[in-house]
Amino acid sequence: MKAVLGVAMILFALVLAIAPAFTDCESAGKMVTTADGREISMKCHWAGAAEVAAAIPLGIAGIYALRARRKETLRFAAIVGVGASVAAIMLPTVIIGTCVNPMMVCNTLMKPIILASGILAGAASVALFFVAQDEEPAAAPVAVS
Amino acid sequence: MNLLQLAWKNISGNGLRSWVVALCALVVAAFALFATLLLRGAATSLELATDRLGADIVVVPEGAQTEMEGALLMGVPAQFWMPEENVKKLAAIPGVEAVSPQVYLATLVGASCCSVSQMFMIGYDPQTDFTVRPWLDKQLPGGLARGEVIGGDYISATEAGYGILVYGDLVTLKGNLEPTGTGLDQSLFFTLETAHDIAHISETQAEEPLVIPPNQVSAILVKTKPGADNEKIAVDIFRNLPGVFPIESANLFQSSRAQLTSLLNMVVIVMALIWPLAIVLIGMIYLMAANERRRELGVLRALGATRRFVAESLLTEASLLALCGASVGIFLAVLAIYLFRRLIVSSLGVPFLLPSPASLALEIGIGLLLAMLSVVLAALLPAIKISRQDPAIAMRE
Amino acid sequence: MITLEDVTKTYDLGKGNTVTAVRGVTLEIAAGEFAVLIGRSGSGKTTLLNLAAGLTRPTSGRVTLDGVDLWKLTDQQQSYLRNRKIGFVFQFPSLLPTLTTYENVILPTMFGANGHDSQEPERARAMLERVGLSDKLHSYPRQLSAGQQQRVVIARSLINQPQLLLADEPTSNLDERTESEIMDLFRDLHAGLGLTVVLVTHTRQLVSSGMRTIEMADGRVVSEILASADLGLEAGVTRTIP
Numbered sequence: 001m002k003a004v005l006g007v008a009m010i011l012f013a014l015v016l017a018i019a020p021a022f023t024d025c026e027s028a029g030k031m032v033t034t035a036d037g038r039e040i041s042m043k044c045h046w047a048g049a050a051e052v053a054a055a056i057p058l059g060i061a062g063i064y065a066l067r068a069r070r071k072e073t074l075r076f077a078a079i080v081g082v083g084a085s086v087a088a089i090m091l092p093t094v095i096i097g098t099c100v101n102p103m104m105v106c107n108t109l110m111k112p113i114i115l116a117s118g119i120l121a122g123a124a125s126v127a128l129f130f131v132a133q134d135e136e137p138a139a140a141p142v143a144v145s
Numbered sequence: 146m147n148l149l150q151l152a153w154k155n156i157s158g159n160g161l162r163s164w165v166v167a168l169c170a171l172v173v174a175a176f177a178l179f180a181t182l183l184l185r186g187a188a189t190s191l192e193l194a195t196d197r198l199g200a201d202i203v204v205v206p207e208g209a210q211t212e213m214e215g216a217l218l219m220g221v222p223a224q225f226w227m228p229e230e231n232v233k234k235l236a237a238i239p240g241v242e243a244v245s246p247q248v249y250l251a252t253l254v255g256a257s258c259c260s261v262s263q264m265f266m267i268g269y270d271p272q273t274d275f276t277v278r279p280w281l282d283k284q285l286p287g288g289l290a291r292g293e294v295i296g297g298d299y300i301s302a303t304e305a306g307y308g309i310l311v312y313g314d315l316v317t318l319k320g321n322l323e324p325t326g327t328g329l330d331q332s333l334f335f336t337l338e339t340a341h342d343i344a345h346i347s348e349t350q351a352e353e354p355l356v357i358p359p360n361q362v363s364a365i366l367v368k369t370k371p372g373a374d375n376e377k378i379a380v381d382i383f384r385n386l387p388g389v390f391p392i393e394s395a396n397l398f399q400s401s402r403a404q405l406t407s408l409l410n411m412v413v414i415v416m417a418l419i420w421p422l423a424i425v426l427i428g429m430i431y432l433m434a435a436n437e438r439r440r441e442l443g444v445l446r447a448l449g450a451t452r453r454f455v456a457e458s459l460l461t462e463a464s465l466l467a468l469c470g471a472s473v474g475i476f477l478a479v480l481a482i483y484l485f486r487r488l489i490v491s492s493l494g495v496p497f498l499l500p501s502p503a504s505l506a507l508e509i510g511i512g513l514l515l516a517m518l519s520v521v522l523a524a525l526l527p528a529i530k531i532s533r534q535d536p537a538i539a540m541r542e
Numbered sequence: 543m544i545t546l547e548d549v550t551k552t553y554d555l556g557k558g559n560t561v562t563a564v565r566g567v568t569l570e571i572a573a574g575e576f577a578v579l580i581g582r583s584g585s586g587k588t589t590l591l592n593l594a595a596g597l598t599r600p601t602s603g604r605v606t607l608d609g610v611d612l613w614k615l616t617d618q619q620q621s622y623l624r625n626r627k628i629g630f631v632f633q634f635p636s637l638l639p640t641l642t643t644y645e646n647v648i649l650p651t652m653f654g655a656n657g658h659d660s661q662e663p664e665r666a667r668a669m670l671e672r673v674g675l676s677d678k679l680h681s682y683p684r685q686l687s688a689g690q691q692q693r694v695v696i697a698r699s700l701i702n703q704p705q706l707l708l709a710d711e712p713t714s715n716l717d718e719r720t721e722s723e724i725m726d727l728f729r730d731l732h733a734g735l736g737l738t739v740v741l742v743t744h745t746r747q748l749v750s751s752g753m754r755t756i757e758m759a760d761g762r763v764v765s766e767i768l769a770s771a772d773l774g775l776e777a778g779v780t781r782t783i784p
C-alpha cells in the first residue's frame with residue numbers, strides 16, 4: 001500500500017514540476033508587452049515555475065514513502081507531502097495566482113492540473129500517514145472488535 | 146465483531162480481488178456521473194442562454210447565423226450589420242408584438258493582458274428593449290446610464306477598481322451578471338448611446354477606431370404576440386425582408402444541441418458497453434471467489450452461520466467495495482468536472498454550467514446507488530449459489 | 543445424545559454416477575462418551591460425522607440430536623443448534639486467515655441469535671489460555687504453527703460452551719509430538735468439562751482407555767470396542783457387528 005502511495009506522490013510531483021511549463025500562457029505564446037516594447041512573462045508563468053518548489057519536497061517524500069521502513073520516518077514523509085501539496089494548491093490560487101481571464105489557458109488547463117495533482121497528492125500523503133507502520137518485525141494490527 | 150466488520154476484514158485480506166471489484170465500481174460511477182454532469186450542465190446552460198436572450202425570434206443579416214450563435218454561446222466576438230430601417234419593417238409584420246435593435250461590437254483581440262482579452266459587447270436600445278432589461282432590473286433597477294456597463298460573470302474591472310477601458314474609453318462597470326456558462330459570461334452590455342460614445346472616443350484614443358456604421362444595427366430581437374405561430378412569422382420575415390435571416394429561439398443553438406445529442410448517444414453507447422461488462426466481470430470474480438472460499442464458507446456454516454448469514458456476508462462485502470469504489474469514482478468525477486470545466490467548454494464547443502448543490506447531491510446519490518446496485522446484482526447469484534450449497538460438500542477437497 | 547437410525551448417504555457425482563459413503567448405519571452416542579471413529583480413508587467416517595452434525599442431509603434414515611430430528615428443523619433452527627450445542631474441529635486449516643486468533647475464537651458468537659453476551663471476550667481469553675495460547679491473541683493464523691492453529695480451532699469450538707465436540711482427524715497434519723499433545727488436550731476437555739467427544743482418526747494408536755472405538759469399513763460400522771482402563775485395547779469388550 002505504501003508503495004502505491006509513494007509512486008503516486010512521485011508521479012504527482014513530476015506532473016506539478018513539468019506540466020506548468022507546457023500549460024501556462026507563455027507556452028501558448030502569450031506575453032505582456034510593456035510600454036517600452038519589452039516582452040515580460042505573466043504571473044501565471046511564475047506561479048507555474050514556483051510549483052517546482054512544491055514538487056521537490058513532494059517527490060522526496062514520495063521516495064521516502066517507498067524506501068523508509070520506520071513508522072516515524074513514513075509519518076514525517078507524509079507530513080512533508082501534505083505540506084508540499086497544500087503549497088502546490090496555494091501557489092496558483094492564493095500566493096501568486098493566475099491570469100484574470102478565466103478562459104486563458106493557464107486557467108483552463110494549468111491551474112486545474114495543478115489543483116487536481118495537489119489534491120490527489122495531498123490525499124495520498126494523508127493516506128500514507130495512516131497506513132504507516134513499522135516493517136521490521138511482523139507486528140500485527142492491534143485493533144480488536 | 147459484526148457482519149460489517151467481518152466483511153471489512155475479508156476485503157482487506159483479499160487485496161487484488163477487492164481492488165478489481167472496487168475499480169469496476171469506480172469506473173462505472175465516475176463515468177456515469179461525469180457524463181451526466183457534463184450533459185446536464187450543457188443542457189442547463191443552453192436553456193439559460195436561450196432564456197436570457199428573451200426573444201422569440203432573432204433576426205440577423207443573412208449568413209451571420211453561426212457567427213451569432215458563436216458569440217452568444219462561446220463569446221467569440223462577432224460583428225455584422227444590416228440597415229436600421231429593418232426595425233420598422235419588422236414591427237409591421239402581423240403577429241409581431243415588439244422589436245428592439247442591438248449592436249454587437251468586438252474588442253481588439255489580446256488588447257490587454259490578463260483581463261478578458263476577447264470581449265463580446267452588446268449595445269441595446271433602452272427605449273424599445275425587452276430582452277436585457279428584465280434580468281438587468283434585478284441588479285440595477287435604474288437601468289444603465291450613459292457610460293455605465295454591466296458585465297458577464299468573467300468580466301472584472303481593470304482600471305482603478307471600477308472601470309474598464311474599451312477602445313480608449315473608460316466605462317464604469319456597475320456589476321456582474323450570474324454565470325450562464327456561455328459566451329454571455331464574457332460579454333459586456335451597455336446602451337446604444339454608450340456604444341456611440343465609445344466609437345466617438347476611439348477615433349482619437351484607440352490604436353484602431355471602433356466604427357459603428359451610421360443607421361446600421363447588428364440584430365433585431367422580435368417578440369411575438371401570445372399564441373402566435375412563431376414559425377409562420379419567421380417565414381413571413383424571411384419572405385418580406387431581403388438579406389436577413391430569422392432564427393426562432395427554439396431553433397437557436399442548433400449545432401450545439403446537435404453536438405449535445407451526439408455526445409449523449411456516445412455516452413449511452415459507452416454506458417451500454419461498460420455497465421454490463423462491469424456486472425459480468427464482478428459476477429465472475431465473485432463466482433471464482435465463492436468457489437475459492439467454498440471451504441471457508443462451509444466452515445462458517447458448520448460453526449452455526451445460517452444460509453442467510455453467508456449470503457448476507459458476501460453481499461455486504463460486495464456493497465462495501467462498491468461503496469468505496471463508487472465514492473472515490475464520484476470524487477474524481479466531480480473534481481474533474483469542477484476543475485476542468487472550462488477546458489471542456491472550450492474543447493467540446495458546448496457551454497457548461499455547474500449544477501446547483503442540491504442537484505449535484507441528487508446525482509451523486511444516484512451514482513452511488515447505481516454502482517451499489519450493479520455490484521450487488523453481480524454478486525447476488527454467486528452469493529445465493531454458495532449459500533445453498535451443502536456445507537459438507539463445500540468443505541470437501 | 544446423538545442417534546442415527548438406519549442412515550444412508552449417497553453422493554450424486556453427476557452424469558448418473560453415485561457413490562454411497564454411508565450405508566444403513568444405526569448408532570447412538572450417549573452424553574459424556576468419548577467415541578473414536580476409525581477406519582481406512584474412504585470408509586465413510588467423515589460423512590458419518592457430517593451426518594451427525596446435520597452438515598449434510600441423509601439420503602435416508604433419521605438423525606436426532608437430543609431427541610430432535612435435525613432435518614425437520616428450518617435452516618435457522620438447525621444452524622442455531624449447531625452453533626450452541628456442537629463444537630467443530632476440522633482436518634484442514636479452518637481459521638479465517640483475515641482474522642486474528644482472538645477474532646477467530648469469538649467468531650461463532652456472531653451467529654447466535656440472542657445478541658451479545660458480555661462474557662464472551664472473557665471466555666475467549668480463558669479458552670485460549672486453556673489451550674496455551676494466551677500470548678497469541680493478536681497473531682494472525684499465518685503467524686502460528688500448524689499445532690498452534692489447531693489449538694485455536696479447539697478454543698473456537700468451545701467458545702459457545704457446547705455439549706458435543708466433533709473432531710475430524712484433528713491431528714492428521716501434525717507431527718507425532720504435537721499430535722499427542724492435542725490428544726491430551728481432548729482427553730482433558732472430556733474429563734474436565736464433561737464434553738461428549740466424537741473423534742475421527744485413521745490410526746488406532748490414538749485410542750486409549752475409556753474410549754469407545756467404532757470401526758468403519760465401506761460405509762458400515764464393522765466393530766465396536768470399549769477400551770478398558772487397566773487391560774488395554776486388546777482385552778476390551780469387543781462386539782462385532784455383522
